Amino acid sequence: MKLITANRLFDGAVVFLAAEGWVADIARAAVLNAADAIEAGLAAATRAVADRHVVDVNVIEVTLDAAGLPVPVRLRERIRAFGPTVPFGEAARERLAA
Amino acid sequence: MYRYDEFDRDFVAARVAQFRDQVARRLAGELSEDEFKPLRLMNGVYLQLHAYMLRVAIPYGTLNARQMRMLGHIAETYDKGYGHFTTRQNIQFNWPRLVDIPDILAELASVEMHAIQTSGNCIRNVTTDQFAGVARDEIADPRVYAEILRQWSTIHPEFVFLPRKFKIAITGAAHDRAAIQVHDIGLQVKRDDAGRIGFAVYVGGGQGRTPMIAKLVRDFLPEEDLIAYTEAILRVYNLYGRRDNKYKARIKILVHETGIDELRKDIEAEFARIRDGALRLPRADIDAINAYFAPPAWTDLPDDSAELAAARRADAGFDRWVANNVAAHKAPGHAIVTISLKPIGGPPGDATAGQMAAIADLAERYSHDELRISHEQNVILPHVEKRHLKAVYEALKATDLAAANAGLITDIIACPGLDYCALANARSIPIAQRLSERFADPAREEEIGELKIKISGCINACGHHHVGHIGILGVDRKGEEFYQITLGGSADERTSIGEIVGPGFSTGDVVGAVEKIVDTYLAVRHSRDEDFLATYRRVGQRPFKEALYG
Numbered sequence: 001m002k003l004i005t006a007n008r009l010f011d012g013a014v015v016f017l018a019a020e021g022w023v024a025d026i027a028r029a030a031v032l033n034a035a036d037a038i039e040a041g042l043a044a045a046t047r048a049v050a051d052r053h054v055v056d057v058n059v060i061e062v063t064l065d066a067a068g069l070p071v072p073v074r075l076r077e078r079i080r081a082f083g084p085t086v087p088f089g090e091a092a093r094e095r096l097a098a
Numbered sequence: 099m100y101r102y103d104e105f106d107r108d109f110v111a112a113r114v115a116q117f118r119d120q121v122a123r124r125l126a127g128e129l130s131e132d133e134f135k136p137l138r139l140m141n142g143v144y145l146q147l148h149a150y151m152l153r154v155a156i157p158y159g160t161l162n163a164r165q166m167r168m169l170g171h172i173a174e175t176y177d178k179g180y181g182h183f184t185t186r187q188n189i190q191f192n193w194p195r196l197v198d199i200p201d202i203l204a205e206l207a208s209v210e211m212h213a214i215q216t217s218g219n220c221i222r223n224v225t226t227d228q229f230a231g232v233a234r235d236e237i238a239d240p241r242v243y244a245e246i247l248r249q250w251s252t253i254h255p256e257f258v259f260l261p262r263k264f265k266i267a268i269t270g271a272a273h274d275r276a277a278i279q280v281h282d283i284g285l286q287v288k289r290d291d292a293g294r295i296g297f298a299v300y301v302g303g304g305q306g307r308t309p310m311i312a313k314l315v316r317d318f319l320p321e322e323d324l325i326a327y328t329e330a331i332l333r334v335y336n337l338y339g340r341r342d343n344k345y346k347a348r349i350k351i352l353v354h355e356t357g358i359d360e361l362r363k364d365i366e367a368e369f370a371r372i373r374d375g376a377l378r379l380p381r382a383d384i385d386a387i388n389a390y391f392a393p394p395a396w397t398d399l400p401d402d403s404a405e406l407a408a409a410r411r412a413d414a415g416f417d418r419w420v421a422n423n424v425a426a427h428k429a430p431g432h433a434i435v436t437i438s439l440k441p442i443g444g445p446p447g448d449a450t451a452g453q454m455a456a457i458a459d460l461a462e463r464y465s466h467d468e469l470r471i472s473h474e475q476n477v478i479l480p481h482v483e484k485r486h487l488k489a490v491y492e493a494l495k496a497t498d499l500a501a502a503n504a505g506l507i508t509d510i511i512a513c514p515g516l517d518y519c520a521l522a523n524a525r526s527i528p529i530a531q532r533l534s535e536r537f538a539d540p541a542r543e544e545e546i547g548e549l550k551i552k553i554s555g556c557i558n559a560c561g562h563h564h565v566g567h568i569g570i571l572g573v574d575r576k577g578e579e580f581y582q583i584t585l586g587g588s589a590d591e592r593t594s595i596g597e598i599v600g601p602g603f604s605t606g607d608v609v610g611a612v613e614k615i616v617d618t619y620l621a622v623r624h625s626r627d628e629d630f631l632a633t634y635r636r637v638g639q640r641p642f643k644e645a646l647y648g
Contacts, residue, residue: 007149009124009125009196010125010195010196010197011149011150011196011197012145012146012148012149012150012194012195012196013148013149014147014148014149049131052124052125052126052127055131055145056145074577075516075577075579076147076516076522079516079517080147080148083148084148084517084518085517085525085528086445086517086525086527086531088178088192088445088448089178089179089180089448089450090179090180090450090452092180093452093453093498095443096441096442096443096444096498
């Protein structure tokens with residue numbers, strides 16, 4: 001199972017290709033199985049690059065969790081999808097102060 | 099400290115306007131990503147895992163309160179409320195939007211800061227001793243020469259497209275706090291027999307996938323020849339450095355493959371050709387730059403402070419903080435304060451916007467409006483009167499910045515690693531956090547003494563693992579994070595590259611492995627006076643290997 005991810009051009013945010021376009025929540029991403037679906041997704045991504053919506057397109061491998069939601073196989077992509085694994089900023093300071 | 103002149107102001111303002119136009123053209127489709135990428139990199143803008151990252155230059159690690167306050171303002175206004183101080187004395191913001199970056203650069207320009215040459219194959223921010231200008235063992239203030247090099251190297255047309263990036267570090271004292279021997283050029287300020295100031299010049303050091311200790315290329319370079327000789331080195335490198343393979347393109351590879359004696363001939367020949375020309379530094383110019391770094395008006399004080407002594411007796415936590423985080427200052431009655439950005443369990447090198455503002459307040463009130471960033475990812479108040487140390491400590495405690503661990507085992511250098519960096523193979527920050535929690539007991543830390551742990555999330559070695567007394571390198575082994583441990587690295591005047599101790603450790607096992615190494619050190623050292631590095635150099639790897647692998 002695969003899905004297509006990229007970074008949004010204007011702000012760099014991680015986004016995933018979904019039926020309704022590019023979304024920030026991986027849970028809404030289109031999970032692609034068939035080769036022709038991946039090919040169609042990549043064609044849409046290429047258009048999005050040309051239209052200056054996204055940059056740095058990648059196809060990544062995912063599995064489904066117990067709720068049927070996609071989870072990237074590689075740690076790198078899990079961190080991209082769900083954020084740093086450590087608290088940061090004020091949250092980190094408050095945690096340490098507690 | 100150095101203040102912009104009209105040229106600097108106009109130049110930085112022009113670069114902001116230029117980048118604003120480039121961003122607009124990218125968003126409008128007039129520039130492709132391939133065209134835009136080198137332009138954004140020239141302005142310190144990367145695309146990382148989660149977002150763009152902006153690296154802001156802090157020239158030779160020196161800044162004032164207004165500048166620190168601006169960094170906090172940028173963190174608060176344009177980012178997620180924090181910044182990350184790096185091993186190159188810079189700061190990185192992890193979440194800025196591309197559309198906002200021209201405004202951020204304009205705000206930075208308003209306080210004489212920028213992000214120029216913080217990326218790309220050019221001469222990067224010159225780094226130096228965080229105690230420059232105040233250290234008792236200093237021969238001359240290295241920031242003077244760092245500033246001269248900054249002026250010479252900024253958009254130097256010949257050196258904007260080098261084979262690879264180029265890093266210069268300077269120490270003003272024989273004791274090297276700037277890691278000069280792992281830089282492309284390392285300069286050590288010294289005096290010759292006649293008392294003239296000059297430099298020992300090292301070339302070809304570096305970390306990354308091929309760590310090398312720099313070679314001494316010239317034992318004494320007169321002060322006035324600094325630019326001519328540096329230009330000669332750069333010209334030879336630009337001519338002969340490899341451009342066919344990025345992994346072999348740094349000057350360290352050229353030095354290694356050519357040999358320092360052969361390369362020295364080329365450098366000296368070029369130097370002889372240009373040294374009497376326009377690049378010889380006029381005395382008046384050196385004096386003018388020196389004037390920018392003239393010491394502030396320190397109060398005339400006795401060296402001993404009765405208030406300090408009484409406060410130390412009354413507060414054990416303060417006493418410990420003074421013992422570890424306060425260094426000797428060249429002016430009697432004054433001290434250098436290291437503000438540790440390594441709270442137990444925290445991400446090394448991070449500061450929140452509020453903490454940056456608090457540090458700026460302290461600089462204004464107690465440190466003649468001056469701050470430094472160390473390559474060890476801490477902040478320095480360079481000019482604190484000893485009688486004010488208790489007040490500084492209390493203010494730091496109030497904003498969670500009073501960790502009393504400078505130079506100890508929990509003062510860990512760590513790169514952003516896989517939590518942020520697109521190049522990383524493994525996470526660094528969680529390992530640093532767990533290690534600092536494991537060694538959090540103050541009595542245990544003090545029993546261990548000086549011990550530098552340095553962690554990198556990939557072989558590019560931004561976390562300086564090669565020169566850690568204990569170095570930790572994160573690798574990807576079949577999709578799993580693994581950590582390779584090196585021992586015996588050092589980045590001071592006796593620089594050494596750490597040696598791999600054996601097979602790597604899983605995420606779960608690496609903290610325990612480091613603890614075994616530390617326990618072994620405590621068991622085999624002659625006394626508390628024999629620090630980890632000295633012990634390792636005496637006993638070698640064997641007892642550590644036995645402890646780790648049986």
